[in-house]
Amino acid sequence: MAAKLKTLVVSAFKMHGLTLRSEACKYVVEVLGPVNEVEREDIIDKIIETIQKQPLKSSLIDRSVCETAVQECNTEHEDEGDSILYVIDAFSVPRFTYKSDRKKFIPNSTLGISKPSLHGTAEDKALLFRDRYTVLQQRTQRHDLFSPAAVGTDPNEHSKKFQLKPIEYLLGSTSKLGEIIVLGMLTQLKEGKWYLEDPTGAVPIDVSEANFHVGLFTENCFVLAEGWYEDGIFHVNAFGFPPPEPSNTTRSYFGNINMFGGPSSTSLKSSAKMKQQEEDNQDAMFVFMSDVWLDQVKVMDKLRVLFTGYSEFPPAMFVFCGNFMSTPKSNIRLVKEAFDNLAALICDFPQLVENSKFLFVPGPQDAGMGTILPRPPIPNSITEDLCRKIPNAVFATNPCRLQYCTQEIVIFREDIVTKMCRNCIKFPADGDVPKHFAKTLISQGHLCPLPLHVCPVYWAYDNSLRLYPLPDLVICADKYDPFHTTSVDCTIVNPGSFPRTDYSFKVYMPATRQIEDSKIGD
Known part of the structure; x- marks a missing residue:
C-alpha cells in the first residue's frame, strides 16, 4: 500500500516538474497515509500548489519545504471551514507564464519573476502583450484545425x-x-x-x-x-478570432493548477463534496444589478421593494455594481451618507443581514483611485460604517472573482460593450451586439481586448483580466441593454443599468445554471 502511495506522490510531483528527495517523499507518504483514498489526489495537488508559491531555488524538493507546505495547507483548511463562497480580489490572482518548451504554465514565483508593482516597467508592458499572444497561440495550435494530422491517417x-x-x-x-x-x-x-x-x-x-x-x-x-x-x-x-476552448479541455491539458485564485479553487472545482452541496442548494441564487444610484430616492424605494420580496427567501448574494452615485465624482461626504442610508435600509431586513452576502463592485466614476484597471475597492473611510452594521458586506476590486462550490464567476463593471462597439474596425452588419461581444471575450480569453489608451490597465496586473481557463459565468455590467448568451459552456451576462432599464436586474440560479430576467414594476 505504501509503495503504491509513494508512486502516486512521485508521479504527481514529476508532472509539475518537481523531484522529491527521499526524506521529503517519505514525509509526504506519512502525511497522506491516514487520508481517504478519494481525497488523496486533491491534497497532493494542494501541497504542490503551496510548494510552487514558495521561492524555490531548485526543482529538487527537500523535507523542510514539504513540511512548510503541509503546515500552510492545514492552516488554510482551518480558516476555510465549510464555506462554499469566496470573493477573490484582482490583486491576488495567481500569476503564471506559459513555457512553450515545457508545454505548461509555470508560477511566476518559481521563475524568479519579481512581484508585480502598480508602477510597472517597460518589460511589464511588453510581457502584457507577449503573454496574451502566447496563451492564444498554444490554445490555437492544439485545436483540431491546426494540430498536425497523426501519421498513417487518411x-x-x-x-x-x-x-x-x-x-x-x-x-x-x-x-x-x-x-x-x-x-x-x-x-x-x-x-x-x-x-x-x-x-x-x-x-x-x-x-x-x-x-x-x-x-x-x-x-x-x-x-x-x-x-x-x-x-x-x-x-x-x-x-x-482564435478558436475558443472549453474549460474542461484546458484542464485536461494542464491539470488542476489554480489559475483562478482563491484559497483552494483547485480542489473545489473537482470536489465531489462541493458538487453535492451545489446540487443540494437548489434555492441558492445570486442577484446582479448595476448603476445602483444610492443618491436617488426612486432607486432607494425600489431597493426596499427588492429586499421586501427576498426577505422570506434570502439569496446567497446580492451583487451591486457601481456607479453608486448619479453624478460623477460626487462629494465624499454625500457618498458616505448614501452608503449609511443603504445600511439603514438593509438593517430593516434582519433575515437578509443574517443569511445573505452583499458584494459591492466599484464603477468607473466612483470615489477612489482613477479609472485604471484593476480598480481597488471603494475606500474604507466611506464604507466602514456599513461594514460594521452588515458583517456580510464585502467591498471588492473591479474586476473581482467569486468561487461558489465548483463554479467560477467573474464580475466586471465597465462600459466595455459601448467602448468595443465604438472602437471596432467594422461594425457587424447584423447588429447583434451581444453575440459578437460574447464571441470576442471568449475567443480573446480576456475581459478588455482594447488599446491601453482607450481602457488603461496596470501592466503587471493584466493577468487579473484574463479569462483562461474560461469561467462558468462572466458578469459584464454595462450601460448597454441587458442580455445574456452562452457559448463554449461560458455564460456572458449584462444586467444593464438599474435605473435606465426601468429597474430591471438579473438573477442567477447556480444549481440549474439558469439566468432569469427580473424587474421591479410600479
Whole structure:
C-alpha cells in the first residue's frame, strides 16, 4: 500500500516538474497515509500548489519545504471551514507564464519573476502583450484545425488541416505567397495604417477586401488573418478570432493548477463534496444589478421593494455594481451618507443581514483611485460604517472573482460593450451586439481586448483580466441593454443599468445554471 502511495506522490510531483528527495517523499507518504483514498489526489495537488508559491531555488524538493507546505495547507483548511463562497480580489490572482518548451504554465514565483508593482516597467508592458499572444497561440495550435494530422491517417484529413505562419515567415519571403493564415495583433504603428504584429515582427496589411467573421474586431485584439502576401503587404481575405476552448479541455491539458485564485479553487472545482452541496442548494441564487444610484430616492424605494420580496427567501448574494452615485465624482461626504442610508435600509431586513452576502463592485466614476484597471475597492473611510452594521458586506476590486462550490464567476463593471462597439474596425452588419461581444471575450480569453489608451490597465496586473481557463459565468455590467448568451459552456451576462432599464436586474440560479430576467414594476 505504501509503495503504491509513494508512486502516486512521485508521479504527481514529476508532472509539475518537481523531484522529491527521499526524506521529503517519505514525509509526504506519512502525511497522506491516514487520508481517504478519494481525497488523496486533491491534497497532493494542494501541497504542490503551496510548494510552487514558495521561492524555490531548485526543482529538487527537500523535507523542510514539504513540511512548510503541509503546515500552510492545514492552516488554510482551518480558516476555510465549510464555506462554499469566496470573493477573490484582482490583486491576488495567481500569476503564471506559459513555457512553450515545457508545454505548461509555470508560477511566476518559481521563475524568479519579481512581484508585480502598480508602477510597472517597460518589460511589464511588453510581457502584457507577449503573454496574451502566447496563451492564444498554444490554445490555437492544439485545436483540431491546426494540430498536425497523426501519421498513417487518411490523406483527406491532411487537406482539412491549416498551418499557422509567424510574421517573420512573410518578411523573409522574396516571392508572392498565397493562402496563408497568421495569428497576430491588430495595431496601428502609424496613424491610420493597420499592421499585424506578433513577437517575430510586424507587417502592413490591406483590409479593404477583408471579410469579418463573428466578433468585434478592435485595435490590440488578436486575430487569425487569412490572405496572401506580395510586395511587402499582407492582403487579408478574411478575419476571424482564435478558436475558443472549453474549460474542461484546458484542464485536461494542464491539470488542476489554480489559475483562478482563491484559497483552494483547485480542489473545489473537482470536489465531489462541493458538487453535492451545489446540487443540494437548489434555492441558492445570486442577484446582479448595476448603476445602483444610492443618491436617488426612486432607486432607494425600489431597493426596499427588492429586499421586501427576498426577505422570506434570502439569496446567497446580492451583487451591486457601481456607479453608486448619479453624478460623477460626487462629494465624499454625500457618498458616505448614501452608503449609511443603504445600511439603514438593509438593517430593516434582519433575515437578509443574517443569511445573505452583499458584494459591492466599484464603477468607473466612483470615489477612489482613477479609472485604471484593476480598480481597488471603494475606500474604507466611506464604507466602514456599513461594514460594521452588515458583517456580510464585502467591498471588492473591479474586476473581482467569486468561487461558489465548483463554479467560477467573474464580475466586471465597465462600459466595455459601448467602448468595443465604438472602437471596432467594422461594425457587424447584423447588429447583434451581444453575440459578437460574447464571441470576442471568449475567443480573446480576456475581459478588455482594447488599446491601453482607450481602457488603461496596470501592466503587471493584466493577468487579473484574463479569462483562461474560461469561467462558468462572466458578469459584464454595462450601460448597454441587458442580455445574456452562452457559448463554449461560458455564460456572458449584462444586467444593464438599474435605473435606465426601468429597474430591471438579473438573477442567477447556480444549481440549474439558469439566468432569469427580473424587474421591479410600479
